Structures are given as C-alpha cells and as structure tokens.
Amino acid sequence: MGDRRWRRALPPVFAIAGVLLIWQALCAAFDIPVWLLPDPWSIALYMAEEAVLLFGHVAFTLGLALRGMLLGVAAGVICAFLFHLLPAVRAAFSPLLVASQNIPLIALGPLLMIWFGVGILPKLILLVLVCFFPVAWSMLAGLGQSEPQLREYLAMIGASRLQTFLRLELPASLPYFFAGLKLTATYSFLTAMVAEWLGSGRGIGYFLVLQYKGFKTTGVFASIFCIVACSLVLYGLALLAESWVLSRLRMGGSRSKGGGRA
C-alpha cells in the first residue's frame, strides 16, 4: 500500500523539479535581470534569509484564514440544515444566496471597510461570505441524496422527521460536506490574503503589496510561494479530515461514494 503511494507521488515531484531546473537554466542562459524574473535559487535564498519575517506574515494570514473558514463552514452547515428542514426558507432564499456569490469581492471589500472599519470584522465577513457557500450548497445536495430504501425503511418503522435527519440524512451527506470543505479550504487562504488589502499592517497579503510596489520581484515570488504552499496545506488538512471521517463511517472516501464493495 505505502509503496504504491510513494510511486504515485514520484511523477509530480519529478515534474516540479524539472520545471524549476528549466526555469533556473533559462534565467542563467538569457541573463534575465532579477527585478524582471528572479531565478528559483535566488528566491530560495531570499526566503531563507527572511524566514522569520515571512513566517510572521504567513502565520497572521493563516490565523485569519482558519478563523474565517471555521465561521464560514459553520454558517454553511447551519444554512444547509435550515434550507433542508424548511423548504419554504429554501425556496425564498436560495436565489438570493446564488446572487450573493456574484457580487465581486473587489466591490464588496471597500464597502465592508466603509461600514466596519479596518479591523478584523470586515475581513472575517468577507471570508465567511466566500467560505460558506461551497459547504452550504454541496451539503444541501447531499442531504437530499440519501438512499431511498433506507428512507422507506425508516418511514415504515415510524421514525420521526428529526430521527430520519439525524440517523440517515446527516451521515449520508458527509461525503458532500467534505467535497464542499475541500473547495472552501482552497479558497480561504487566497481570500484572507485579498481581505488584507482592506487595510492591514500585517499578513502575507499586505507583504505582497509592499513588495510589488517597491518592484521587489523576488519578494513577490517568495510571497506567491508561501501563499500556494499554505493553500495546499489547508487543502491537505481538509483531505486528511475527509479520509479519516469517511473511512471510519465506511464511506470509502472519494474513491467509492455510494457504491459498496462486492
């Protein structure tokens, strides 16, 4: 098992190493100036030198992203429950909800700043708005997807609405919940970074702006690496949570949703 896993990880590792090598070679061959396109080695050196500074900014943004994600996911789950249990609420509010996802962040950000100042609140609101939707929407789909035979069985033995919800619909919606969580995890760090543009003195988003305004291209690239790495880590954590929970519930992860083994 473990052996196969390592073998599967090899091709992408080689691909990434290849891209970095070609990049390094091109920078050297054409003598590209650092302010135009820094080579990977210089970026790595810069990151090593400024590790403490970068870490401080990343930690701040990560904290913001995690808090926003937690609130957003909670809001998404509550929203899914409400919509599922109260069809009238669903009918009334679902168009509004979809519309809310089409408001451009660039327009919303300044508005939130005007209303709520430059503190943590407008940033968290922005994050919640972005994070809750994937969870709410996919979990709502999942709550309506439970096995008809099990539903019929529960009806025949006289299970109440709440019992059907807790014993069937809720567990059956978990694979969908995690699908939403993974999407949210991908977006949350990026959104936290954008939120920092709404007036912040800290965070990797703030640092990034500082760097490109000073034409410090190496710093820009270092920020990009940090951002990508953090997004991947958050996604990886969501993936781990998913496989841990779903394997405990015999749902076989993303591998075999619904389809049982023979």
Added chain:
Amino acid sequence: MTGHADRTERAKRMEHEDQTEQPDTAERMGETGGGAWLLETVAVSKRYARDGRPLHVLDRVSLGVREREFVSVVGPSGSGKSTLFRLIGGVERPDEGMIRIAGRDVTGKRGLISYMPQQPSLFPWLTVRQNIASALVIAGIDRKRAAGLASEWLERIGLGDTAGAYPDELSGGMKQRVSFLRALLMPRDVMCLDEPFGALDALTRTRMQAWLLEQWEAHRRTVLLVTHSIEEAILLSDRIYVLGGAPTTVRREIPVPLPRPRRPDVWNDPAFGRLREEILALLGRSGGRDD
C-alpha cells in the same frame, strides 16, 4: 449458521412448545373466519394517478392476522402488495377502508409494526450491532438495553461473530438474517415481511426459507409475509391470501393444513402439492411467477 449448541437448545424449546401449543395450533387450523384479528385491513382501496390517468391498485382488500399466526399474501408481481404494506405501515393512507391493530383504528399511524424490507436496508456506516440497536432506539427502547438486546440475540442466532462487522462485509443471506433479527426484536405486535428473500439467489433463498421457518417455530411471532413465491408461502404460513386481478382483490383465503412444527422438507407432503396446484390455478399460472 446456527451453532450446534443452539440447535439442541432450540429442539428442547420446540419440544416444550409442541406440547403447550398443540391445541392452539389445531384451533387455528380449524377456524378461518371470525376470531380476534390482531392486524386487520378492512375493505382497503387505493388509487393513484399515473401519467394523468387514474390507476386503481387495491379494491376493497380485507385480510387479517391473528396473534402468533403466520399469514402470507401471495400475488403476481405488481399486484400492489407493497402498496398494501405502505398502507399497513401508515406511510400512505387508503382512499377507502381502514387498518386496525388489536381492534383499534390505526389508519395512517406509523410506528406500530415491525418491518423487514426486500433489500436488507442496513445502514452502511453502522456495525451490525449498531444497526439493530439503532432501530430499537427509534422504537423507544433505551440505548443501553438496545445494545444489550442486539448483542445477546446476535449470539443466540449464531451471528455473534458479526456483531462488530459492517454490512458490506456480510453476504446477502447474512444481511437478511440481520435484517430479520432487527425486525424480530422491535417491540411491536406484528412483523411485516415484504418479499424478504426476493433479492437472493435461488439456493440462498431456499436456505433462508428453512432458517426463517426454524426461527418462527422457535419464537412464534405474529407475521404477515408478502411474497410472490407460492412454495415459500405454503412452507411458512398458517393461512394464505391469494391476490389477483386489476385492481387487486383478495381472490381467496386458503388455510394451510400442514402440521406444526413444520420441517423444510414438508414439500414432500401430498397436501403441499395439492395446495400449490390450487394457488397456481387461482393465479392463472401466468401470474404465478416463481423461482
């Protein structure tokens, strides 16, 4: 499979029941009309609208089950047998007629019967024990006692090893045993079995019929079984209602004059063959799809 020790224990119990049950059995076989019904459908009719056209499924279906009696409903596929169960379970309401349990009108009331569906309908994220306990908790038994009952009875029917297993680790026959036990343990007066072996292969099905016979002889619960297998109905039942026609009506009510306790090889009995012929004729042969 039932363990050896269990088998001898059951044999003893059956011997005991043999003596005490005899007059009751004789009385049951002798009398088909009247008596106190535990479960009764009174002139139940049901119509649906399908593709805009009215579809009359059940037409004044009246049948009843007495306490500790095994009654089967036989009819061709698509004769509204499952609809009948949905009405009895209270999931749907009949257009006319009513459902009575112990003489009380319970039309449209849910949670009064125990139910074993055609598909095992076990929750894949619960172990075998949890599956049984969960249903018992829904039926109002407290959590601790439900888990205890599940473990104790799994042991008793020789499935003790599977208590901690998940449904996807069990064979089709084992799943149906678990499903049956779950229905058996529900604290309800009537067990409704809806084609419980319909999805199994022929060999497993034959084994499961013998197993169910054995279980019923041991526990004597009140059972209403819906099936399209005539042999299954004769093997297991005290009485058989033959359904047919469109809309479905009760064609005839047939007592099964085979003695109890019954053995799985009862089909050697000439009475078995005569009964089979009679029911086949009623179903018009074409309708009596059987495996």
